[in-house]
Amino acid sequence: MERLGVELHHISKSFEKDGRPVQVLDNLDVRNEAGEFVSFLGPSGCGKTTTLKIIGGLLEPDGGEVIIGNKRVTGPGPDRSIVFQDYALLPWVDVLRNVAFGLELRGVPKGEREEIARTYIQKVKLSGFEHHYPNELSGGMQQRVGLARALAVNPQILLMDEPFASVDEQTRRLFQSDLSDLWQEEQKTVIFITHSMEEAVYLSDRIFVMSARPGRIVEEFVVHLPRPRTAQDIRGSKEFTESVEHLWGVLRELQ
Amino acid sequence: MRSRAAKRQKVFQISIRLFSLLVFALIWEVAGRAEISFGLRPLSGTLKALVDLIGSGDLAYAFLISFRTLITGFTAAAIFGVSLGLIMGTFRRIEHFCNVYFMLLLSMPTAALIPLILLTMGFGFVAESLIVFLFAVPIIAINTHTGVLNIDASLIQMSRCFLASRSQLFLKVILPGSVPMMMAGLRLGLSRAFIGMITAELILSPLGLGRLISISTSKFQYERLFAVTLSILIVAALILDGMQRVERRLLRWRH
Amino acid sequence: MIGSKVRSRSRRQFSFVPLIPGMIAWELIGRLHVSFFIPPLSEVVLVWFEILHAGKLWDALVISFETFVVGFSLALVLGLILGVMMGRYRGVEHFFDLYINTFMSAPVSALVPVLMVLFGLGIGTIVATVFMFSFFVIVVDTTTGIKSINPSLIQMARSFGGSEFQILPKVILPGALPEILTGVRLGAIRGIKGMVIGQLLIALTGLGERLVYYGNSFLIPQLYAIILTVIVFSILLIELFNFLERSLIHWKR
Numbered sequence: 001m002e003r004l005g006v007e008l009h010h011i012s013k014s015f016e017k018d019g020r021p022v023q024v025l026d027n028l029d030v031r032n033e034a035g036e037f038v039s040f041l042g043p044s045g046c047g048k049t050t051t052l053k054i055i056g057g058l059l060e061p062d063g064g065e066v067i068i069g070n071k072r073v074t075g076p077g078p079d080r081s082i083v084f085q086d087y088a089l090l091p092w093v094d095v096l097r098n099v100a101f102g103l104e105l106r107g108v109p110k111g112e113r114e115e116i117a118r119t120y121i122q123k124v125k126l127s128g129f130e131h132h133y134p135n136e137l138s139g140g141m142q143q144r145v146g147l148a149r150a151l152a153v154n155p156q157i158l159l160m161d162e163p164f165a166s167v168d169e170q171t172r173r174l175f176q177s178d179l180s181d182l183w184q185e186e187q188k189t190v191i192f193i194t195h196s197m198e199e200a201v202y203l204s205d206r207i208f209v210m211s212a213r214p215g216r217i218v219e220e221f222v223v224h225l226p227r228p229r230t231a232q233d234i235r236g237s238k239e240f241t242e243s244v245e246h247l248w249g250v251l252r253e254l255q
Numbered sequence: 256m257r258s259r260a261a262k263r264q265k266v267f268q269i270s271i272r273l274f275s276l277l278v279f280a281l282i283w284e285v286a287g288r289a290e291i292s293f294g295l296r297p298l299s300g301t302l303k304a305l306v307d308l309i310g311s312g313d314l315a316y317a318f319l320i321s322f323r324t325l326i327t328g329f330t331a332a333a334i335f336g337v338s339l340g341l342i343m344g345t346f347r348r349i350e351h352f353c354n355v356y357f358m359l360l361l362s363m364p365t366a367a368l369i370p371l372i373l374l375t376m377g378f379g380f381v382a383e384s385l386i387v388f389l390f391a392v393p394i395i396a397i398n399t400h401t402g403v404l405n406i407d408a409s410l411i412q413m414s415r416c417f418l419a420s421r422s423q424l425f426l427k428v429i430l431p432g433s434v435p436m437m438m439a440g441l442r443l444g445l446s447r448a449f450i451g452m453i454t455a456e457l458i459l460s461p462l463g464l465g466r467l468i469s470i471s472t473s474k475f476q477y478e479r480l481f482a483v484t485l486s487i488l489i490v491a492a493l494i495l496d497g498m499q500r501v502e503r504r505l506l507r508w509r510h
Numbered sequence: 511m512i513g514s515k516v517r518s519r520s521r522r523q524f525s526f527v528p529l530i531p532g533m534i535a536w537e538l539i540g541r542l543h544v545s546f547f548i549p550p551l552s553e554v555v556l557v558w559f560e561i562l563h564a565g566k567l568w569d570a571l572v573i574s575f576e577t578f579v580v581g582f583s584l585a586l587v588l589g590l591i592l593g594v595m596m597g598r599y600r601g602v603e604h605f606f607d608l609y610i611n612t613f614m615s616a617p618v619s620a621l622v623p624v625l626m627v628l629f630g631l632g633i634g635t636i637v638a639t640v641f642m643f644s645f646f647v648i649v650v651d652t653t654t655g656i657k658s659i660n661p662s663l664i665q666m667a668r669s670f671g672g673s674e675f676q677i678l679p680k681v682i683l684p685g686a687l688p689e690i691l692t693g694v695r696l697g698a699i700r701g702i703k704g705m706v707i708g709q710l711l712i713a714l715t716g717l718g719e720r721l722v723y724y725g726n727s728f729l730i731p732q733l734y735a736i737i738l739t740v741i742v743f744s745i746l747l748i749e750l751f752n753f754l755e756r757s758l759i760h761w762k763r
Contacts, residue, residue: 056416081416105418106418153417271601272604355529359745365703367737367741371737458710480627487616488616492615
């Protein structure tokens with residue numbers, strides 16, 4: 001499969017709040033290589049999610065453009081899927097149908113799409129929960145469903161919007177290492193939004209640190225940790241700790 | 256452990272309710288025998304009249320006649336109300352236009368229209384069905400509309416991200432997502448339809464239950480009057496409760 | 511797009527502007543003599559002033575308002591008391607909930623003949639009808655409001671040594687106020703409906719009597735004038751309760 005990178009050219013975006021325009025993104029210029037795991041790190045309100053939605057084609061930038069594989073993004077496309085912060089699962093259908101939903105919309109026949117869905121349910125370690133409804137699952141499990149659904153349509157680019165924001169620390173760590181393994185296996189281009197420094201360092205090849213209002217890139221940080229990464233090897237390493245410390249330094253400067 | 260406490264709670268609840276039924280039955284009986292009010296009849300007499308009414312088939316016949324109009328008017332209201340609610344939820348301009356009319360219909364005393372309807376259409380099956388329709392339709396339409404508006408915005412974004420077409424969005428997200436509010440609207444609509452039916456039959460009553468009530472009153476057969484009224488309340492309560500049970504069954508995914 | 515407007519509007523805000531084309535259409539249909547039963551709006555308005563001058567309408571309005579106020583006030587006071595008791599004490603709740611839930615959605619209009627037998631053919635029956643229509647929703651919403659109060663607020667008040675009599679007015683009632691006010695508003699709306707239904711069925715006093723009278727006399731514009739009066743009357747009352755609700759729970763939002 002052809003691998004695609006993402007280029008952001010001079011993206012700016014403002015919203016109206018209480019009748020006054022608020023500049024959310026200011027002249028964002030970023031390149032993401034094909035197959036790379038890139039994180040956007042920043043405090044809340046820095047426009048990370050807005051950036052992701054612009055890449056996903058759900059929002060239109062006021063200025064600038066997003067280029068994917070030499071083509072300008074004008075809306076959502078089959079090359080990208082999003083993992084949503086609030087999971088965005090259909091509460092009225094079970095896990096299997098939720099995972100197959102993207103394929104269902106694309107008209108894949110029932111038997112085939114359920115087979116694909118089962119494969120991905122297994123990959124996110126939810127086998128046995130095929131016929132549970134989202135309300136019967138914990139937050140972490142719901143987000144695994146969201147990830148499986150995003151992967152099931154086999155996109156080149158995976159956009160993840162603070163996927164672990166509302167799960168507890170224990171679940172979060174387990175999920176992070178599973179995601180790391182999955183990325184190793186699937187070789188997708190990933191754009192990952194987070195406000196956790198440890199998470200960004202552990203998962204990413206490169207990290208863009210953003211400032212708030214207006215959102216700008218204040219630092220581009222390359223993570224020099226070897227791959228494949230396992231939690232035991234990485235988290236204790238000097239390189240890991242130093243990277244986190246460095247990022248904290250940058251973020252602290254922003255206050 | 257928890258189920259044991261829940262069971263004890265249930266037993267407590269049921270015994271209190273039975274006790275309360277007993278107390279009220281006693282009060283009714285004693286008050287009726289003491290002739291606190293000229294028209295009040297004791298429970299025993301009422302129950303005897305109820306048995307007679309059931310035995311003679313008069314009650315069943317009256318219910319049959321009344322329910323014919325109820326079902327006709329309510330079915331029309333359900334079809335019309337749900338369609339209109341969905342249309343209002345989907346097209347903004349129609350929503351803007353219709354909203355105020357439905358709010359008016361919802362909060363105005365619909366009964367005020369009854370003399371006009373009787374005047375223009377005469378009394379009969381059609382006029383009464385129309386009255387039932389008018390009582391039921393606003394809440395059905397408004398609830399369905401609210402159901403559409405309350406659908407989680409992130410589900411719609413998610414569907415767009417997976418490239419749902421307009422019709423897919425409607426059939427797979429908006430329609431199932433608005434079912435809970437729609438069902439509640441139908442239940443409330445039926446409750447109002449009952450009120451409309453009874454009011455119409457009482458105002459000019461050559462039909463059904465209203466006729467039975469009027470005849471009983473004019474012949475001073477107050478036991479029969481109490482019995483018919485009691486049966487209406489019980490039947491309505493049972494039907495509405497049944498609807499609620501079906502609703503809960505169908506909406507198990509919500510817990 | 512469908513998604514963008516979600517949650518952007520509160521449910522009570524709507525525009526009255528769309529009424530204008532409806533009114534114009536009514537006037538036109540009336541003037542074209544489409545049906546004997548649809549007089550033009552302007553004629554209805556003129557007739558309204560006529561019957562207002564004749565005094566009958568004013569009397570009907572006053573009587574209607576009085577019966578509503580009496581029946582609704584009774585429902586309000588008793589409904590609040592019972593609702594609070596049911597919200598606070600399990601035993602009380604289960605003692606009454608069967609009846610309250612039944613009457614909450616039952617066709618209360620079926621009770622009017624019974625009320626007539628018990629209270630006679632007069633104002634008493636209409637007051638009782640208003641009461642029966644508005645009482646139950648006030649009880650249900652008050653109970654719900656009180657049960658939905660965050661228990662840690664009550665524990666907090668207890669931990670400062672608050673007694674039940676202090677907690678009730680200082681924590682419980684304010685906490686339940688939004689739901690209570692919703693119940694009061696819905697109770698008022700139902701009460702007006704009950705008033706019209708009661709007056710229609712007894713046909714002795716108030717706006718309901720006027721409706722029956724003009725209907726039986728084939729005075730179509732007059733009938734429309736009364737219907738419009740009923741609608742305006744109820745909208746004004748509802749707006750009054752909306753205003754109360756908004757000004758009393760200013761802290762919410």
